[in-house]
Amino acid sequence: MSKTADVAMALLLLILPLSALAARRLPARQWVPMALAWIAIFALGWLLVAYFT
Numbered sequence: 001m002s003k004t005a006d007v008a009m010a011l012l013l014l015i016l017p018l019s020a021l022a023a024r025r026l027p028a029r030q031w032v033p034m035a036l037a038w039i040a041i042f043a044l045g046w047l048l049v050a051y052f053t
Contacts, residue, residue: 014042 017038021031 010042010046014039 018035021034021038024031
């Protein structure tokens with residue numbers, strides 16, 4: 001896959017958990033840390049896959 005396709009796929013994968021957080025209609029001070037945690041989880045996964053492939 002190309003770099004552009006990888007970035008597009010990663011962004012699409014982040015939409016699901018972030019939209020679920022937005023749908024819960026929590027105050028920003030509660031969902032922002034959760035959103036950052038999801039971004040960190042996906043970044044760590046991406047780095048692990050990139051390291052081992």
